[in-house]
Amino acid sequence: xxxxxxxxxxxxxxxxxxxxxxxxxxxxxxxxxxxxxxxxxxxxxxxxxxxxxxxxxxxxxxxxxxxxxxxxxxxxxxxxxxxxxxxxxxxxxxxxxxxxxxxxxxxxxxxxxxxxxxxxxxxxxxxxxxxxxxxx
Amino acid sequence: xxxxxxxxxxxxxxxxxxxxxxxxxxxxxxxxxxxxxxxxxxxxxxxxxxxxxxxxxxxxxxxxxxxxxxxxxxxxxxxxxxxxxxxxxxxxxxxxxxxxxxxxxxxxxxxxxxxxxxxxxxxxxxxxxxxxxxxx
Amino acid sequence: xxxxxxxxxxxxxxxxxxxxxxxxxxxxxxxxxxxxxxxxxxxxxxxxxxxxxxxxxxxxxxxxxxxxxxxxxxxxxxxxxxxxxxxxxxxxxxxxxxxxxxxxxxxxxxxxxxxxxxxxxxxxxxxxxxxxxxxx
Amino acid sequence: xxxxxxxxxxxxxxxxxxxxxxxxxxxxxxxxxxxxxxxxxxxxxxxxxxxxxxxxxxxxxxxxxxxxxxxxxxxxxxxxxxxxxxxxxxxxxxxxxxxxxxxxxxxxxxxxxxxxxxxxxxxxxxxxxxxxxxxx
Numbered sequence: 001x002x003x004x005x006x007x008x009x010x011x012x013x014x015x016x017x018x019x020x021x022x023x024x025x026x027x028x029x030x031x032x033x034x035x036x037x038x039x040x041x042x043x044x045x046x047x048x049x050x051x052x053x054x055x056x057x058x059x060x061x062x063x064x065x066x067x068x069x070x071x072x073x074x075x076x077x078x079x080x081x082x083x084x085x086x087x088x089x090x091x092x093x094x095x096x097x098x099x100x101x102x103x104x105x106x107x108x109x110x111x112x113x114x115x116x117x118x119x120x121x122x123x124x125x126x127x128x129x130x131x132x133x134x135x136x
Numbered sequence: 137x138x139x140x141x142x143x144x145x146x147x148x149x150x151x152x153x154x155x156x157x158x159x160x161x162x163x164x165x166x167x168x169x170x171x172x173x174x175x176x177x178x179x180x181x182x183x184x185x186x187x188x189x190x191x192x193x194x195x196x197x198x199x200x201x202x203x204x205x206x207x208x209x210x211x212x213x214x215x216x217x218x219x220x221x222x223x224x225x226x227x228x229x230x231x232x233x234x235x236x237x238x239x240x241x242x243x244x245x246x247x248x249x250x251x252x253x254x255x256x257x258x259x260x261x262x263x264x265x266x267x268x269x270x271x272x
Numbered sequence: 273x274x275x276x277x278x279x280x281x282x283x284x285x286x287x288x289x290x291x292x293x294x295x296x297x298x299x300x301x302x303x304x305x306x307x308x309x310x311x312x313x314x315x316x317x318x319x320x321x322x323x324x325x326x327x328x329x330x331x332x333x334x335x336x337x338x339x340x341x342x343x344x345x346x347x348x349x350x351x352x353x354x355x356x357x358x359x360x361x362x363x364x365x366x367x368x369x370x371x372x373x374x375x376x377x378x379x380x381x382x383x384x385x386x387x388x389x390x391x392x393x394x395x396x397x398x399x400x401x402x403x404x405x406x407x408x
Numbered sequence: 409x410x411x412x413x414x415x416x417x418x419x420x421x422x423x424x425x426x427x428x429x430x431x432x433x434x435x436x437x438x439x440x441x442x443x444x445x446x447x448x449x450x451x452x453x454x455x456x457x458x459x460x461x462x463x464x465x466x467x468x469x470x471x472x473x474x475x476x477x478x479x480x481x482x483x484x485x486x487x488x489x490x491x492x493x494x495x496x497x498x499x500x501x502x503x504x505x506x507x508x509x510x511x512x513x514x515x516x517x518x519x520x521x522x523x524x525x526x527x528x529x530x531x532x533x534x535x536x537x538x539x540x541x542x543x544x
Contacts, residue, residue, distance in 0.1 A: 325426050
């Protein structure tokens with residue numbers, strides 16, 4: 001299936017004293033990738049004009065290997081399913097030269113309005129998820 | 137079942153521009169709670185004397201509500217199962233006055249030596265997990 | 273001079289691959305200490321009822337030693353000067369058993385309203401700064 | 409004077425509930441920029457082969473404006489002075505369309521060996537600082 005690719009460099013800030021990337025930081029990388037996948041300018045517009053923002057409702061991660069300082073890891077993202085209210089992304093972090101993903105994740109998101117109430121996913125988000133599902 | 141309780145205050149640093157705690161930060165809170173549950177001084181000793189550290193191998197989270205600036209959330213932790221090589225913790229974040237957990241998680245950990253190789257869980261860790269499983 | 277004391281434990285999340293606390297994180301510790309010094313509940317009230325929040329306008333830090341995983345560092349805070357619009361805090365991070373501060377900082381803050389405009393420091397903040405200046 | 413330019417996009421993770429970038433995060437941005445300025449691959453080599461890493465010894469920051477979600481800020485870096493043991497960088501964060509820097513900083517660094525002892529700056533670092541001082 002087609003996937004969106006987004007590179008992330010590992011800096012001092014990302015690692016912990018064990019020498020590898022701190023486990024929570026992959027959630028940040030996956031979010032950065034999703035923002036690029038969906039279009040950062042459109043996300044700003046949605047938030048400022050329509051008052052619509054994203055919330056993560058579920059996340060599951062499996063860690064196989066630890067990325068290290070200086071690595072440029074590749075975040076590969078695609079969609080698993082979509083509904084009018086939920087988008088489910090399948091995301092992987094690959095170390096340079098890796099033969100399998102260092103981290104695999106499934107992240108489920110909803111959108112909320114300024115009062116924090118659930119709203120239907122904006123059309124642009126649904127379209128992007130459909131395109132990923134179709135392998136575009 | 138008995139559980140370990142650890143309070144966490146939400147500071148500016150924890151929130152994002154949506155007004156609630158950034159989703160990745162709950163993984164930090166859950167780790168802080170596990171460190172206290174296992175004994176921070178023993179964890180330092182394990183690392184410095186035995187060269188044994190922890191790695192998260194799986195994490196799954198379900199987000200129901202967002203903690204806000206100033207909240208003192210309560211992290212409730214217990215164990216789900218243990219093996220010689222893995223400890224599985226069930227952890228929840230409760231907002232003040234909440235009737236159900238704001239965030240629920242299951243976190244699976246292993247221990248590794250200085251070369252990053254899997255080693256059996258130290259006895260103290262196994263004992264602590266057994267005590268949680270027994271409801272102590 | 274009297275100072276406010278606030279303990280901070282160093283977790284995995286705080287360190288980087290060099291083995292010590294990542295330099296930016298001391299700014300987080302100093303802010304946590306200031307929030308406790310000023311009263312976290314009052315800060316929440318100020319924000320929610322009066323729409324008043326804090327912004328850091330200047331910060332200078334001198335790093336002498338690096339705190340390590342498991343350290344409980346002590347944040348010692350006092351005020352250097354105050355004005356109707358600015359509060360200047362002098363803050364230090366001490367490692368356990370240290371003979372001088374590991375990190376020294378001077379942090380200057382203002383308060384802003386919901387539109388981001390500068391407003392006079394709330395009376396409670398001024399009173400707290402005066403008390404620190406007076407050595408109370 | 410010539411300066412090194414490095415773009416940084418502001419994500420959810422970077423902001424706090426006040427709506428702008430959390431003040432400590434600019435130290436992260438400045439470090440990312442310095443790593444690119446000095447060459448990330450060379451920094452990895454220095455660390456792994458020569459056991460040489462960087463420590464920040466001083467940092468002073470002046471905050472004038474707050475970057476917001478979605479901004480692509482520009483980090484402009486140059487050197488102020490150098491010595492065999494210290495490199496001093498002058499770094500600024502510019503918001504899109506800004507007429508003055510949102511944040512200005514001066515950051516002083518040393519290099520240490522595996523035992524944490526101060527060592528002379530590696531030749532490549534000195535050369536890069538000289539080039540910045542010369543306006544190259």
